[in-house]
Each structure stands twice: as structure tokens, then as C-alpha cells.
Amino acid sequence: MNVEQMPDVTARAARHAALGDPSRLHIIDLLTLGDLSPSEIRAVLGLSSNLVAHHLNVLESVGMVERSRSEADKRRSYVHLTEVALAGLLPGRTERASRVLFVCTANSARSQLAAALWATRSDIPVASGGTHPAARVSPGAVAVAERHALALSDVTPRPLDAVRGESDFVITVCDNAHEELGVAGDLHWSIPDPVRIGTDVAFDSAYDELERRISELAPRLASR
Incomplete structure (x- = not known):
């Protein structure tokens, strides 16, 4: 796995x-809507002035808030968020890939859906494969793709050995495939097999989980 260390992690x-601290989190929430004076913050939170001053000092020390003098009453100040207050709180781009390869056992449902979803979220090339490919894509996978207006990009299950490249960023979406490969992939998503259950609900649940994870990963994966 090619993990780039975030320079601003500290x-x-x-x-x-x-x-x-709940009070400091509440202060930040308030400041996302507008600037407040310390006395206004004190009134909203119901805290003493010295405790509000302490919380503001902590937030200021980590670069999240700044204070400016009122142009009207020079004795009064207003607190506002800095431009970088919320930047980087969520993980940034940490991986690089020349191609993404989704893998499950049969390459008949989860990996097929994942590859098709990935193509709608990223310009990085994508493929899919199976450790023991089935003869055809599951009708349930075709049906859930149609329900979501998703075009399956590869409708023929293929063996992993035939599609895997040395530089592929491998994501297993099946516990069996992940463990069979000896935990050799880059990422693993433990998603229940909808084919085993066979219901529309199971396929919709797998689709929703794949869509959520892909939507979160795609902005963090850079082209190599």
C-alpha cells in the first residue's frame, strides 16, 4: 500500500x-454561522467569563479562531473562525493508483457493481475480477444496477489472475476473497454477499454500502 504521510497530521x-471538549465544539458550531463576542458566547453556553476565555484561548492556540476589535466599541472584540479552521479535520488524499481492481469470489455481483460505481466517481481506470469466477453476472446484480440507472462496465466474470496487474490498487469486497488472497490487497471492504441471500433488499444494501465507500474513497485516491 502506497500511503503518503500527511504533513499536517500533528x-x-x-x-x-x-x-x-463539548463546549469548544459548541463554540465552533456557533462560529460557522457568524461572528460572536465572548459575552455573546457566554450567554449562549451559560458559562462563566473565565471559562469562556479559557476555551477561546485553547481554540486560538491551535489556529481555529481569531479575535478582532469592534469598530464601534473598541473595548469589545469579536471571535471568528480562521480560514483554515476546519481544513484537514477529515483525512485528505492519502493513496495513489494507476488502476483500481475490485475483487470478490465469483466476480458476479459486488466487484462488478463496485467497478461500475467507481467509473461514475473517478477518472482512474477500473477493473474487476474473481478468485473463482461464476459463469455469468448475477441477475440480482443486473437488476439492482438497472434500478439505479447504473451501467455495468464488465458483464463477463473474469478470473483474477487474468486481469490483475502489478501496479493495481486492489480492493477486496468479499471476506472469502480477502482471506484467500492472504490479506494481500490494498484495502478490504467486508460486504455481505447479496447473491447468497438473493433478495432485492440484500442487493440494495450491498449497492448502498459500495456507493458510500466509493464516494468516500474516490476523492482521496490520486492518479499515479
């Missing part, structure tokens, strides 16, 4: 630590 950790 700063991110400090901001997360600062937000670990």
Missing part, C-alpha cells in the same frame, strides 16, 4: 484534541 491532531 496540527490536525491538536485541533481534534481541542474539539474533544
Whole structure:
């Protein structure tokens, strides 16, 4: 796995630590809507002035808030979020890939759906394969793809050995395939096999989980 270390991880950790206090998190929530004076913050939170001052000092020390003097009453100040207050709190782009390869056992449902979904979310090439490919794509997978207006990009199950390249970023979407490969992939998503259950609900659940994970991963995966 090609993991790039985030250069600002220490700063991110400090901001997360600062937000670990409910009152400070509440202050940040308030400031996302507008600027407030310390006395206004005190009124909303119901805290003493010295405790509000402490919380603001902590948030200021990690670069999340700034204070400016009121142009009207010079004795008054307003607190506002800095431009980078919320930047980087969620993980950024941490991986690179020349091609993404989704793998399950039969290459008849989960990996096929994943590859088709990936093509709608990223320009990085994608393929799919199976450790023991079935003769055809599951009708349930075809049906759920049609329900979501998703075109299956590869309608013929293929063996993993025939499609896998040395530089592929491998994502197993099947526990059996993951364990059979000896945990050799880059990522593993433990998604229940909808073919085994066979219901529309099972296929919809697998589709929704794949869509969620792909939507989260695609912005974090850079082309290599």
C-alpha cells in the first residue's frame, strides 16, 4: 500500500484534541454561522467569563479562531473562525493508483457493481475480477444496477489472475476473497454477499454500502 504521510497530521491532531471538549465544539458550531463576542458566547453556553476565555484561548492556540476589535466599541472584540479552521479535520488524499481492481469470489455481483460505481466517481481506470469466477453476472446484480440507472462496465466474470496487474490498487469486497488472497490487497471492504441471500433488499444494501465507500474513497485516491 502506497500511503503518503500527511504533513499536517500533528496540527490536525491538536485541533481534534481541542474539539474533544463539548463546549469548544459548541463554540465552533456557533462560529460557522457568524461572528460572536465572548459575552455573546457566554450567554449562549451559560458559562462563566473565565471559562469562556479559557476555551477561546485553547481554540486560538491551535489556529481555529481569531479575535478582532469592534469598530464601534473598541473595548469589545469579536471571535471568528480562521480560514483554515476546519481544513484537514477529515483525512485528505492519502493513496495513489494507476488502476483500481475490485475483487470478490465469483466476480458476479459486488466487484462488478463496485467497478461500475467507481467509473461514475473517478477518472482512474477500473477493473474487476474473481478468485473463482461464476459463469455469468448475477441477475440480482443486473437488476439492482438497472434500478439505479447504473451501467455495468464488465458483464463477463473474469478470473483474477487474468486481469490483475502489478501496479493495481486492489480492493477486496468479499471476506472469502480477502482471506484467500492472504490479506494481500490494498484495502478490504467486508460486504455481505447479496447473491447468497438473493433478495432485492440484500442487493440494495450491498449497492448502498459500495456507493458510500466509493464516494468516500474516490476523492482521496490520486492518479499515479
